[in-house]
Structures are given as structure tokens and as C-alpha cells.
Amino acid sequence: MGRLNSEQKGGRLDMGKTTSKKMIPLLILRILWKHADKENMVTMDFICNRLEEDFEAERRMTRLGLQKLVSSNIRQLNLFFQETQWKPDGQKELQICERTVANPNQSGGYIKTYYLNGRLFTDTEIRMLHDSILFSPGIDNNCAKRLLEKLKRCASKYFGSWFEFVKYREMLKRTKNAYIYNYLVEIGKAIKRSRTVSFRYRKNGRLTDKVFKVSPYFLIISGGWYYLICNTDGRDALSHYRIDRMEQVEMNFERGRDFYSVESVDEFFEISKYLEEHPRMSYEEPVSATLLVDETLVEAVELEFRITSKMKAQDNIFRMRIVSTKTAICNWIINLTEYIRIETTSDPSIIELLCYRARCIIELYQKA
Template sequence: MTLGRQSKKLSLFNTLEILKKYTDENHRLTQAELLDLLKQDYDMEIDRRTIKSNLMDLIELGYEIESQETTRMIRNEKTGEVEESTIMSSFYLVRDFSKPELRLLIDSLLFSKHLPYSQCKELVTKLESLSNKYFRSNMSYISTMPEDKTNNKQIFYNIDVLDEAISKGRKVSFKYLEYGTDKEQHVKLNQEGDERVYVVSPYQMVAKEGKYYLICNYDAYDDISNYRVDRIAKIQILDAKAKPFENLKWSKGQRLNLAEYMKNHVYMYASDDSTVCFRIIKSMISDVIDMFGKDVQFYDETEDSVCVRVNVNESAMIQFAQSYAPDVEILEPLSLREEVKKKLREGYRVYE
């Protein structure tokens, strides 16, 4: 069959779509099966020469198509001599993402708390389309996604605006949402009862414990604040230039080191950092490394306990010590130790 130029392009496109839909390393197609699927899915009939040409063209265009090569001895119709010939069969399209990689990305979305349910499901569907029909048939657990994700539908708009503001070095203004007893989000109010407007210099956006945060400087102060991106509303880019991060009191004249910042701010609290020493039971060593990283220093090890030294955000350390008391005991600084003692006493009084 001789195809016209447009029909040739269409058969090439349809061949690619079939490879995307039906193949992977465990599901391969012969040329005969490709021909059958072209007829079944697209009502298109072509011959073996055309399907082979399509496959070679796709490989030449940069698509990674694997096949099984078989060597056969066949007789040359012109010369009558028996010659060696390589036959290609069992074709499949190599994916940009493996199945485990896609599942990891999808699970990250499923367990995130900063994306609205409908948008999360839409993104999962797009990720599924990067594989084939066999992958999608194994993802039925998507229907178990929690319905109580964030209600802020404009999170992607917020991300887009913040990305532009950060790249241009500009301040932004926004209003901030918080839940009321009616279980609905409302704009946070100031002391006068008016909707509070936040003006900040944005520096970076990060995901932490299933939530998406903006690291920034609140204009009225000279320190760092963290705001949930999904709770930001009515955001606007301002003409004013952002305050350089290295001018903030905590920066020590340095630019934002995101890895260091995230290590110190395990709960995304905004407060001073300190070198903290604390004692833990030895069964918590893995938890401490998971929480604070491998830069922690261990010392004064006994049979049952060990001391830890780490540079960490003070508010985060207080929360950590409270959460794991009595298995965690802060030793230094004394001011932090006293603060934890105070909070634990207050908690005990509540239950007396």
C-alpha cells in the first residue's frame, strides 16, 4: 500500500501512540500485533514495510524503542544465495519514568496536604499518562485519596506569582487564611477587626511534611517567617524591591542556604537558632538522625543513653523535646531547658 504524505504522518503518530499505550519492558508487540492494533484502534490498514519504516523513523527522531533481534539465514531472491538477515521483533517504548519512579511521584501527591483534592487527582491522572494502560489498571487505590485536603483552589496561581516575584526580586502582599470553628477558612483579621494585609520579601518555596511553605521576611521585622502557600489568598506582586536575605539579622551576611535552613527548621517554626545539647535514650538515635541529619554530634555515650549536640531552631527543639519527653532531656542552653520545664509543668497542671 502506498500512503500519501499526510497518511504517512498519521500512521507514524498512531504507531507511536500504540507503543505508548500498550508497551513496556514486560509488554512487547510484534509488527503483526502493531498492524492489528492500528486497524483496531484507528481503523488504519498499512503493510509490514510501512510499520517497519515507522519504527525506524521514530528511532531516528530520538524515541528509545527496544526490540529483540533474531538472526536468520534466508535466500536472496535476486542472486539465489543464502544470506544472513537480522529480523527485529518484540518492540517496546522505553519510558522517561520507570514504574517505581511514577509510583513515588504519585504517592508524594497522594500524601501531600497542600493540594486541593481535585487538582491532586488531575495531576495524578497526568502522571499516569506517562506510562501505559497496564500501569493505570494497578492504581485503583487512587480513589482512597482523602477528601479533606486544603480548600484553597488558587495554590497553583500562588506558586506562579511567588515564582515570578522571587525571580524578579520583588515584594508581595497577600491575605492569610485560617480555619474557624465552622471548619471553613477565613481571612485573618488584625486587632481592629479588619482583614490583615501581609507584605513580605519572598525567598524560597519548600515542601515539608506534606505542606508547602513560603520562606520570607515579614516587612515590619528583620527576621524570617514561614507561611503556608495553600493559605495565601489575594496575592499581588508589588513594585517595591525585596529585602535582600543577607541583610537579615539571622543571615550573618550570607545568602539563604536552603539545605541548612531546612535541617535547622524541622517544624518550620520561625525563631532563633542555637547550639543545643540534649540526652536521648539510644533507641532514638535513628529518629534523631532522621530529624536533624547526620551533622549531629554524639558524645558521653552510656549503655542506655547518649548526648547529642546540634545547631537547631529553638522553637523546633522545644517541640521535639516536649513530644518525646521523657526520652529527650535538654541539657544546654539552660534557658531552653527552663522553657521546656515550664511548658511541661503547664501541661501537667492541665491534667491534674
């Protein structure tokens, strides 16, 4: 067979250029999407230069003819955006904006510049999403990199220039489970279809031999990690498991247990109540405590225990009530005894535990 010519190849030349004028609107949008924003507009010459990289104009077409062709397509695109009221961000109508800028080197003393208005995300919103991914421990490194690259494509090439002085330090211990989002999809399907799910689970870093079978009900996020709230086969109560610690997750054909047939569930069940009863997604009993906190650590306590209420007890000291596990409270107090003191608690044994840990520390370092 003979070699295909450009027309037989659907209007594409060997060098990757198209000869179809129907492609020009898409090429213009791609140029403006990548190379222009409100602070960095591009000229007609710039658009034509970039267009010539992908479009093979007719030999008889002059530069002026190409400019007129581009102008005509810009008008048609704006007319289309106006008629369809296309608002990618839900507020601003997509539009190719034209602005006249003084330029003494041009005939007439001015030059026209262009940019695309009404993008799906502003640079600030992309930065917020970008940082949310960076600071999400439930996303593995490779997945985070892929998401960040895709997210940057939603902005112009100038994205980040306003944030170049922001420096990041890796502070997170990320999950190493590369299949976490596949598992989330599989579990989501099982919840929707009322099917059971089977998986193996990693405890204390080691994968157990036991295969768990559960009836899944809710997927939640707590502390940056994904959890499944479910009923474990053979038990008559709700359980929860961290998704990134699961392996070999599979949806079964077996129908799951009805949610309201679980003993600890009634018609007044609220997921928020369950989370309150399991602070930090722990199976420890929740403990309340009233702390006397030095003002220098008030913000840290608010952040750690997710509380916002406080009362000034005396100069530089605030009274704060928290609800958490005994382990979490002890770990905090033992490290910050100089600044935080327990005033009252629903579980007096927490004081005994603190004293025991303090004695262990003293004995350890006295021996040393």
C-alpha cells in the same frame, strides 16, 4: 451546502478513523507507548488490530500489505531516532525493539514481538514520583489527582503491576488551597521582576482582614510546605509566610525593596543560615539540647530533627545533639520521657517548662 466527504475533512472519516498514511508512525508510537513494555511485548497482529481502530486502509490493501506497511514505518522511525539521537531520558536512545520469540503455531516456528525502549521514566522512577506527590501535604487533593493521572500516562498500561501489593493509607493533612501553584507562579514572576506582592493571610485557621505587602526574595520548601522569604512593608528585617495560608495573591506594579538594603542582610548572607536560625520555619529562638536517647527511638529522633550524628553513651543509650524550638523539644520530651532525657541545653528554661507541663498533667488526671 453538501455534506463534506472524508478528503474534505482532512483525511478523517466520520467514525474517527484517518485515511492518511502520514499518521501511521504516530499511531504506531501511541500503540507501543500504551500497550507494550519490556516485560509485555506485542505482536505484529496486535499492532495491526489496534491500528485498524484508527486507520482506514485502502480497500485493496490486504492484511499482509498492512503488516509490510507497519514494518516499513517501524524501520523509518528507528532510522529517525538513530539520526536524531533522541534520548528522552538523557541516556538511552529511543528505539522500537524487535524480539523473535519461539511459537510452534506460526509458520517458521517463531513470531516477532515489539516494544518501545528508552522511555522518559522507568516504572520505578514513576512510582517514586507518584509516591512523592502522595506524601506532599502542600498539594491539594484535586491537584494531586490530576498530577497522578498525567504521570501514569508516561508509562504503559501495565504500570503498577509490580507494585500492586503496596497499600496506601492517607496519613497527610493536605492543604485545601487549590490556588497554591497559581500563587507560586505569581510570586515567582514578582521575584524575577523585582515587584512587590500583596496578599491576605490565614492565621490559626482564620483569614485576617489585613492586606500584607511584601518584597519577595526566595521561595523554599520545608517540611513539605512552600514558604516565601521576604521583607514585609514597614519592617526592617526578613519575614517568611507559608504559601498555602495566603489568599488573594497579587503582583503589584510597585518596585520591591532591594534585598541588601534590609538591615539583617549583608554580603555574606546565606539562605541555609536563615533556615538554621528558624527551625521548623518558626519565629521562636532556636534552642540546642543534648539528649540521652534509648536506642529504640534513635531513628525517630534523627528523622524528626533531621540529624545524623550520634554517640553511644552506654548500653542501649545514645547521646544526640539537636537544634530546634523550645516548643518542639518540649512536645517531644513530654511524650517520651521514659525513653529520652535532656542532658544539657542552651536554654535552661526548657527544663522549667517541662516540669510545669508535667505538673499540669498530674493535676488534671488526679482531679479526674
